[in-house]
Amino acid sequence: MAAFINDLLNKAELQSFIGREDELQLMQNQLDRDRTDWNLLHFHGISGIGKxxxxxxxxxxxxxxxxxxINTDKELQSPQQFLDIIVNKLHNHPYYNKGRKIGTEQSTTTSNIVNSLNTIATTEPPLILLFDSFELWEPITDWLFHSFIPRLSANVRLISAGRESLRSIQTRSPSWSLLVQHVHLKPLSKNLVHDYLKNNGIDDLILRNTIVKLSDGIPFSMNLCYKMALENGERLETANLKQIVRILCQNVLEELDITINQRSLLEAASVVRQFDKELLMNITGQSLSYEEFDQFCDIPIIMKAKDGWSLVDGIRNWFQTDFKEHSPELFNSYKKRALEVLYRRWTAANPLQRRSLFLENVFTAKNELLQEFYFLNDETVYDIRTAEQKDIAPIMEIWRNRHLNSLQSVNDGTEQEKLIQEVWELEPSAIKAFWENDCIVGFTAIVSLTTEARKIFLKNDLYRNYLLNTKTEENERLFWIGATAKNNDYQALNAIYRYFFEHLMDNFLCTVMFPTDYDVSGLLSLGLKELPWAASVTPSGKKFRMLQVDLRKVSLLKLLTTSKLLTTSYPIKTKKNISVQEVTQLLKKLLPSYHELESMPELLKEANEVMDIEMKDNEAYGDTIRHFIKEAMNGIEIKTEKDRLMMRSIELSYIEQIGTNELVAERLHLSISTYYRYVNRGIEKLALQLIT
Structure with a gap:
C-alpha cells in the first residue's frame, strides 16, 4: 500500500519527539477529568525546552x-486581538462546517465567543483549548482570568505553556491557586538524548556522547547539534562546537529583555554553580544594589538554588564556554576572584556547611571529572542510611549485577561481594544504602583500613600486593566499592559519586583501586597518585591499579584551588637540533615503559640526551618525564575528532594501559588498522609538540 504524505509526516514527527510520557499522560487525563475536578494545566520552562x-x-x-x-508570535496587546484569533480558529472548526453559526457570522464579543466555545464543548465534551507562548499573553492576562475563563463551561479544558509559571495570577487572585496545576519542564535525561540520536541514525557512540554533553538535554540544542552533525558527515569538529555554543548563547540572549550590565552579570554568574549578591560583586569588582540584584534574579534563565541563585545548568555551561572563548583573560580573572571568596567561606564554615561549599569550590575550579559526575541531575535527594543486616543480601546482589561504570562488568573473578558481610560486621557505618521509594537504588562502601579490616581484605588477592607492602596507617580509608541497582541510573550514580567525592574532603589517607580499563585521568587531576607496585591481576586476567592521595595535612579543596594543580607547567625543553624523527623514536621507547621508567636507567640516559632535564635520582627523573609527556599532550590543539582520537589512543594504550591493542581499538570504536595509524600519527604530533 502506498504511503500517504501525512503518514510520512507523522513518522518524522515521531522521530523528532522523545520522552515526556508523564506530561502527555497529564494532558490525556484532561480528556477524562470530571467536571467537578476542573483545573488549568500549565507547562512552563526555558526557551527551547520543548513546550x-x-x-x-x-x-x-x-x-x-x-x-x-492557539499560538502567537507577537504580544497580544488587547482582548480583541485574542478574540479575533479565536474567530479564525472557530471558522475552521468542524462544527462550523456542519452549518452551525459560530463565531465569524456573529460579532466577536466576549459573550458570543464564550457561548460558541461552550456550545462545542457541550456537543462533544470536552473541548481542549491549548494556549501556547503564554508569555506573550501578559497584557491580557488579567482580563483572561477575570472576564473570559470564568465564563467557560467546565466542559472546556485549558492547557497552556509558557516560559514562566502562573504564580503572579495566583498572587493577584488566590482562588486560582486551587485550580492551576504547574508542571516545570526539565531537560531530557541522558538516556533519552541517546535514544533520540539512535532513532535518527547517529550510531557513533563518541558523537552521541559529545551531543549529550553539549545539549544538556535541552531539545533545541539537541536538535541543533544533531542537524549540524548531519551537515558535517556525522561528526562535530572543534569549530562546529564553538559555532553551536555561540548560536545557543545568541538564541538565549535574543529571547531575553536584559540590559548590558545584566548581560555582564550573566557571564560572571556562569563562572560559579550558585551565586549570591556578595559573590557577584566580588567577582565583577562592581557594586550592586539590592534592587539591581533582584531584577537580575528575575531573568527567566535564573532559578532559586539551595544556597542562593543559579543559571539553568545547560545554559550556564554554554555561557561559560562562550565567555572563556571570547574573553579568556577576564574569565580567568573572574574564576580566580570566585575561588578566593569561596575558599575563604569554606575555611570559616562549620563541617555541615563545608560539604555544600565544597561543591561550589570544585565546580569553580573547573575539574572535568567533578563537573561531569558531581553536578549531573543534582536535584534528586536520596535517603542515605547505614546498612542494616537485612540490607546486606540485596546490596551483595546489586554488586554482583551492576557496576559504577555501566560499560564494565563486575564478573571479573574478584568476588568482592564475599567481603561485604564481614566488613559490615566490623564497621556497619562503612556501608551506606541509598533509598528511594522504599527501595535500595544503590550503595557505597568507604572502609577504615584498620589492622582488623586489613585482615579481611587480605582474603582477596586483589589487595594483597598493597597490604603486604604497607603497614596500618592512621586515618586511612579504602574507598572500596559502590553500584546502582539499575543500569544507567545516572541520578543514583551521580549521588554515589557525590558521596565519594564529599568524603575526599575529610582528613584521610585515601586509597582506591580501579580496573585499568576505567578512565582515571580525572582522579589523577585531583592529586591522586598511582602506586605501580600495588597493581594486581585477577585469575581471569583483568588488571587493577591502586591510586592514593594523602589529605591528612592538606585538603583536597586546597589542592583543587591552587594554581599548581589548575595550571601545571613544567620547565622542560628538548635540546636544540633534534629532529622530529629522533623524538618520535624516543617516544616509541618511553611510552610502552611509561609506568616503569625508574627501573630502566639506560632508557632514562637516552632520554637525557634529548631532553634538558636535571634530576638527582631516577625516581624524580621518571616522574618528571611522565609529567612532561602529559603536559605536551595537553598542549596539542584538538581541531578535529581525529586529533582527539589520536591522543586518546595513546592515553588508553600507554598511560592508562587498559589492555591489548584490540581492546583499545574496540573501546574507541576503531578498526585495528585505523587504531595503529592513529597511534603512530599521534606519537608524531606529540614529538612535534615537544620540540616546538
Missing part, C-alpha cells in the same frame, strides 16, 4: 479529541 513540541505532540496522538490550538 510547543509537547502541545503539538498531544494534538497528534489525540487527533480524535476536540481541540483548538
Amino acid at each position: 510547543t513540541a509537547l502541545l503539538k505532540r498531544f494534538m497528534n496522538i489525540s487527533s480524535t479529541a476536540n481541540t483548538i490550538y
Whole structure:
C-alpha cells in the first residue's frame, strides 16, 4: 500500500519527539477529568525546552479529541486581538462546517465567543483549548482570568505553556491557586538524548556522547547539534562546537529583555554553580544594589538554588564556554576572584556547611571529572542510611549485577561481594544504602583500613600486593566499592559519586583501586597518585591499579584551588637540533615503559640526551618525564575528532594501559588498522609538540 504524505509526516514527527510520557499522560487525563475536578494545566520552562513540541505532540496522538490550538508570535496587546484569533480558529472548526453559526457570522464579543466555545464543548465534551507562548499573553492576562475563563463551561479544558509559571495570577487572585496545576519542564535525561540520536541514525557512540554533553538535554540544542552533525558527515569538529555554543548563547540572549550590565552579570554568574549578591560583586569588582540584584534574579534563565541563585545548568555551561572563548583573560580573572571568596567561606564554615561549599569550590575550579559526575541531575535527594543486616543480601546482589561504570562488568573473578558481610560486621557505618521509594537504588562502601579490616581484605588477592607492602596507617580509608541497582541510573550514580567525592574532603589517607580499563585521568587531576607496585591481576586476567592521595595535612579543596594543580607547567625543553624523527623514536621507547621508567636507567640516559632535564635520582627523573609527556599532550590543539582520537589512543594504550591493542581499538570504536595509524600519527604530533 502506498504511503500517504501525512503518514510520512507523522513518522518524522515521531522521530523528532522523545520522552515526556508523564506530561502527555497529564494532558490525556484532561480528556477524562470530571467536571467537578476542573483545573488549568500549565507547562512552563526555558526557551527551547520543548513546550510547543509537547502541545503539538498531544494534538497528534489525540487527533480524535476536540481541540483548538492557539499560538502567537507577537504580544497580544488587547482582548480583541485574542478574540479575533479565536474567530479564525472557530471558522475552521468542524462544527462550523456542519452549518452551525459560530463565531465569524456573529460579532466577536466576549459573550458570543464564550457561548460558541461552550456550545462545542457541550456537543462533544470536552473541548481542549491549548494556549501556547503564554508569555506573550501578559497584557491580557488579567482580563483572561477575570472576564473570559470564568465564563467557560467546565466542559472546556485549558492547557497552556509558557516560559514562566502562573504564580503572579495566583498572587493577584488566590482562588486560582486551587485550580492551576504547574508542571516545570526539565531537560531530557541522558538516556533519552541517546535514544533520540539512535532513532535518527547517529550510531557513533563518541558523537552521541559529545551531543549529550553539549545539549544538556535541552531539545533545541539537541536538535541543533544533531542537524549540524548531519551537515558535517556525522561528526562535530572543534569549530562546529564553538559555532553551536555561540548560536545557543545568541538564541538565549535574543529571547531575553536584559540590559548590558545584566548581560555582564550573566557571564560572571556562569563562572560559579550558585551565586549570591556578595559573590557577584566580588567577582565583577562592581557594586550592586539590592534592587539591581533582584531584577537580575528575575531573568527567566535564573532559578532559586539551595544556597542562593543559579543559571539553568545547560545554559550556564554554554555561557561559560562562550565567555572563556571570547574573553579568556577576564574569565580567568573572574574564576580566580570566585575561588578566593569561596575558599575563604569554606575555611570559616562549620563541617555541615563545608560539604555544600565544597561543591561550589570544585565546580569553580573547573575539574572535568567533578563537573561531569558531581553536578549531573543534582536535584534528586536520596535517603542515605547505614546498612542494616537485612540490607546486606540485596546490596551483595546489586554488586554482583551492576557496576559504577555501566560499560564494565563486575564478573571479573574478584568476588568482592564475599567481603561485604564481614566488613559490615566490623564497621556497619562503612556501608551506606541509598533509598528511594522504599527501595535500595544503590550503595557505597568507604572502609577504615584498620589492622582488623586489613585482615579481611587480605582474603582477596586483589589487595594483597598493597597490604603486604604497607603497614596500618592512621586515618586511612579504602574507598572500596559502590553500584546502582539499575543500569544507567545516572541520578543514583551521580549521588554515589557525590558521596565519594564529599568524603575526599575529610582528613584521610585515601586509597582506591580501579580496573585499568576505567578512565582515571580525572582522579589523577585531583592529586591522586598511582602506586605501580600495588597493581594486581585477577585469575581471569583483568588488571587493577591502586591510586592514593594523602589529605591528612592538606585538603583536597586546597589542592583543587591552587594554581599548581589548575595550571601545571613544567620547565622542560628538548635540546636544540633534534629532529622530529629522533623524538618520535624516543617516544616509541618511553611510552610502552611509561609506568616503569625508574627501573630502566639506560632508557632514562637516552632520554637525557634529548631532553634538558636535571634530576638527582631516577625516581624524580621518571616522574618528571611522565609529567612532561602529559603536559605536551595537553598542549596539542584538538581541531578535529581525529586529533582527539589520536591522543586518546595513546592515553588508553600507554598511560592508562587498559589492555591489548584490540581492546583499545574496540573501546574507541576503531578498526585495528585505523587504531595503529592513529597511534603512530599521534606519537608524531606529540614529538612535534615537544620540540616546538
